[in-house]
Amino acid sequence: MTGARGLRMVHALCVGLLTAVVAACSGEATVTQPIAFNHKIHVTDEKIPCTDCHVGAEKDVHASLPSLSRCLLCHMKPQSNPPNPREQRVRELAASREPVRWTQVTRNPGHVYFSHRAHVSLAKMPCRDCHGDVASWTEPPTKPVQALKSMGACLSCHRDEGASTACATCHQ
Numbered sequence: 001m002t003g004a005r006g007l008r009m010v011h012a013l014c015v016g017l018l019t020a021v022v023a024a025c026s027g028e029a030t031v032t033q034p035i036a037f038n039h040k041i042h043v044t045d046e047k048i049p050c051t052d053c054h055v056g057a058e059k060d061v062h063a064s065l066p067s068l069s070r071c072l073l074c075h076m077k078p079q080s081n082p083p084n085p086r087e088q089r090v091r092e093l094a095a096s097r098e099p100v101r102w103t104q105v106t107r108n109p110g111h112v113y114f115s116h117r118a119h120v121s122l123a124k125m126p127c128r129d130c131h132g133d134v135a136s137w138t139e140p141p142t143k144p145v146q147a148l149k150s151m152g153a154c155l156s157c158h159r160d161e162g163a164s165t166a167c168a169t170c171h172q
């Protein structure tokens, strides 16, 4: 993380955590994904770049979530011997021909415009500054990250970085 920017995000994350605790107590639903995907195995051990799976993260508005065909590039065949049952699930779902739909856990309401390209490619911000240490995630997140859904957190960085704070920048 870059110094001041990092601190601001840490502050925003703390506020986010508080909000998350409140949300948990008020019974916000938790998300379950079709496969217990493990970022640590794929990013840290297998060294797969984020953008191999989140293909829009540098050039589009949406980072996007991968289709099963991307997983099957490796998982057509068992990746360990003996096959690991959690990994076997990828082939079972492929054989069932049911489309695999990931749920986007952190999602802003439709009136908010956020662009990955503007932050990742133009402002040169690493994924970690906003999403934290994804490379250590061993399970999918089940609750939204409140700091990424907070107008206050967006605005405070925009003010500090000299980016636009006009309403129409984020509400179109």
Ligand code: HEC
Pocket (backbone or CB within 6 Å): 033, 037, 038, 039, 042, 043, 048, 049, 050, 051, 052, 053, 054, 065, 066, 102, 103, 104, 105, 106, 107, 127, 128, 131, 134, 135, 139, 140, 141
């Ligand atoms: C091999 C494919 C793959 C790679 C590589 C990968 N991801 Fe993911 N990512 C996924 C899948 C599948 C999901 C949905 C399931 C889940 O949440 O674990 C996901 C979910 C996410 C989410 C949660 C989005 C939400 O709110 O629902 C974030 C953030 C994310 N990835 C960031 C990253 C970052 C940053 C990297 C690189 C450090 C990375 N991913 C590398 C496949 C991948």
Ligand code: HEC
Pocket (backbone or CB within 6 Å): 050, 051, 054, 057, 058, 061, 062, 063, 064, 065, 104, 106, 107, 108, 109, 114, 116, 119, 120, 125, 126, 127, 128, 129, 130, 131, 148, 149
């Ligand atoms: C400036 C902060 C910021 C940075 C930097 C950032 N993201 Fe995001 N990301 C967000 C926000 C905010 C959302 C929620 C967007 C929404 O509301 O739809 C999000 C959503 C996502 C999602 C959910 C799926 C989607 O299509 O949006 C994935 C996956 C993701 N980011 C991956 C990445 C990766 C990989 C990187 C680095 C290459 C990255 N992000 C960099 C803020 C950021």
Ligand code: HEC
Pocket (backbone or CB within 6 Å): 035, 036, 037, 038, 041, 042, 046, 048, 053, 066, 067, 068, 070, 071, 072, 073, 074, 075, 079, 080, 084, 086, 087, 089, 090
């Ligand atoms: C570049 C090759 C590659 C790609 C692409 C890939 N994986 Fe994997 N995956 C592996 C390897 C290697 C392992 C470790 C095998 C083991 O030890 O069981 C693994 C392990 C797994 C496991 C077992 C994890 C555990 O908890 O034991 C699951 C589930 C899995 N992958 C799902 C996915 C999904 C879903 C995708 C697509 C979003 C994907 N993989 C993409 C190579 C890949």
Ligand code: HEC
Pocket (backbone or CB within 6 Å): 005, 009, 112, 113, 114, 115, 118, 119, 122, 123, 129, 148, 149, 150, 153, 154, 155, 157, 158, 161, 163, 164, 169, 170
């Ligand atoms: C940590 C700093 C930081 C955070 C947090 C941040 N932004 Fe930004 N944002 C920037 C910077 C810097 C730019 C200017 C990028 C450029 O054009 O060079 C920018 C640009 C933008 C743009 C202009 C894109 C364009 O096409 O001109 C939009 C829209 C935007 N941000 C929305 C958001 C939203 C919504 C959030 C919160 C969910 C957010 N930002 C959070 C730093 C941040």
Ligand code: HEC
Pocket (backbone or CB within 6 Å): 108, 109, 112, 148, 149, 150, 151, 154, 155, 158, 164, 165, 166, 167, 168, 169, 170, 171
């Ligand atoms: C840098 C991005 C950004 C800018 C600039 C921005 N907003 Fe927002 N705004 C957001 C985000 C993100 C949310 C979603 C927060 C949530 O869901 O609670 C939001 C939510 C809102 C909401 C809904 C609040 C609610 O309780 O649901 C209103 C109203 C709003 N903004 C008005 C404005 C006005 C008026 C301006 C200009 C003075 C403005 N916004 C500028 C990012 C921005």
